[in-house]
Amino acid sequence: MYDLGYFRNHLDAITARLADRPFSVDVDAFRKLDGERRAAVSEAEALKAQKNAESAEIGKLKRAGQDTADKQQRVRELDELIAKLDDRASALDTEFRDLMSGIPNLPHESVPVGKSAADNLEVRRWGAPTEFKFEPKPHWDLGPDLGILDFERAAKITGARFVVYMGLGAKLERALINFMLDVHTKEHGYTEVLPPFAINSASLYCTGNLPKFEADLFKLQGTDYYLAPTAEVPVTNLYRDEVLDLDSLPIKLCAYTPCFRSEAGSYGRDVRGIIRQHQFQKVELVKFSKPEESYAELDKLTADAQDILERLGLPYRTVVLCTGDMGVNPAKTYDIEVWLPGQNEYKEISSCSNFEGYQARRASIRAKSGKSKAEHVHTLNGSGLAVGRTWLAIVENYQQADGSVVVPEALRSYMGTDIIRGVK
RNA sequence: GGAGAGGUGGCUGAGUGGUCGAAAGCAGCGGUUUGCUAAACCGUCGUAGGCCUUUAAAGUCUACCGGGGGUUCGAAUCCCCCCCUCUCCGCCA
Structure with missing residues (x-):
């Protein structure tokens, strides 16, 4: 397993060296999946932040003795949306992890290139x-x-x-x-x-x-x-x-x-x-x-x-x-x-x-x-x-x-x- | 196998529904004081991921209190299942 940040920033060099194993990193698939996964995570997390804020609001209103039924209903609806986005994000994340864990280690520079x-x-x-x-x-x-x-x-x-x-x-x-x-x-x-x-x-x-x-x-x-x-x-x-x-x-x-x-x-x-x-x-x-x-x-x-x-x-x-x-x-x-x-x-x-x-x-x-x-x-x-x-x-x-x-x-x-x- | 008690940050340990990523202490780190050491005092101190950013830092968001599911607007805290540790009983090399 690679360090994700390192892998992203050295993609070309890593890909070139892995070709010696030989192993071909599907760079396009990596970029696409990484991008989709990050977008999905961001989207889900933004909604979660909204939900957390509203929940905290409800707590305050309740302590002040106010009615919160409407707000609670809205959070419930938000929750359904979050569940869907979360499913998508975690599916992409699993796929991404599988891709990453399937990539072999980088041979040290002292390792000779060869076929067999x-x-x-x-x-x-x-x-x-x-x-x-x-x-x-x-x-x-x-x-x-x-x-x-x-x-x-x-x-x-x-x-x-x-x-x-x-x-x-x-x-x-x-x-x-x-x-x-x-x-x-x-x-x-x-x-x-x-x-x-x-x-x-x-x-x-x-x-x-x-x-x-x-x-x-x-x-x-x-x-x-x-x-x-x-x-x-x-x-x-x-x-x-x-x-x-x-x-x-x-x-x-x-x-x-x-x-x-x-x-x-x-x-x-x-x-x-x-x-x-x-x-x-x-x-x-x-x-x-x-x-x-x-x-x-x-x-x-x-x-x-x-x-x-x-x-x-x-x-x-x-x-x-x-x-x-x-x-x-x-x-x-x-x-x-x-x-x-x-x-x-x-x-x-x-x-x-x-x-x-x-x-x-x-x-x-x-x-x-x-x-x-x-x-x-x-x-x-x-x-x-x-x-x-x-x-x-x-x-x-x-x-x-x-x-x-x-x-x-x-x-x-x-x-x-x-x-x-x-x-x- | 039966009965009971537990699992919280590097460690010890508090926390029974919102102000808790979490008190306090220890260890660590930075500093002050100080012949030196020690002590004292002040500050700081989790991990991963996302956003922002050239990178990093800073900032911000999300998740994580053994693991997984559930209840709820909201869970370290309530419920269910599993794993592990400890105590007692049984069995046993």
């Missing part, structure tokens, strides 16, 4: 793709062979795109969660949050998941609650409708949650293994920043996520998403892609974004210090990391010729073992 993932800009590469003296297997073979992943039973108890982790597989997931939370809280300065996993529609609206992406969510029947698609939603909404102390910024939070996504529209993509599931675990990083510091904070947040991969010895690269590949809500996004030998490619394991004031305006998250007027903060978030994808990256990168998996040094104290062998 092929145009993303690589900004960092760490390590080299793992080399093997044998043919590496994908995790969907390694996992079941080791008895640590069970797709068939997951399909039985729930359905497709769910998985059961068994034994050391379950423990590896838990170890990763604890490892990530420990590094972020003890060394990167984040405060741990454990939010509700079910969230209401207002929260989803503020982060931009609703109304546009309702189809991607699981809704709890008979309630206004949805299963969280990411901890970004509950954690960003922590300070919805609040005025924070500017001096307390940046606020740095991290949260472990399961994430639930219906994956509507992704049929046929990543169908094998645990790359794309209806439920996956994630440790999320969220920041509330001063506007002037938000890009420095984005770089730090991205570095915090990369640090996890480096400690685990997993090769990765980081790209800036180009205008054509980024989501509608962020102003800038870094994707961190981990090397997966089983697929022979780099695959997204974290997405770190600066939303600037786009979410904060929807959610009314502001900050002030003493003399300053409350201003909207900038919100940022990124995966730190997607646990399931980290799990499979370890299994694939640390696999041995005999099918066992070496546990990365950093996880051994959490795992209580340095190797995962088959239980059969």
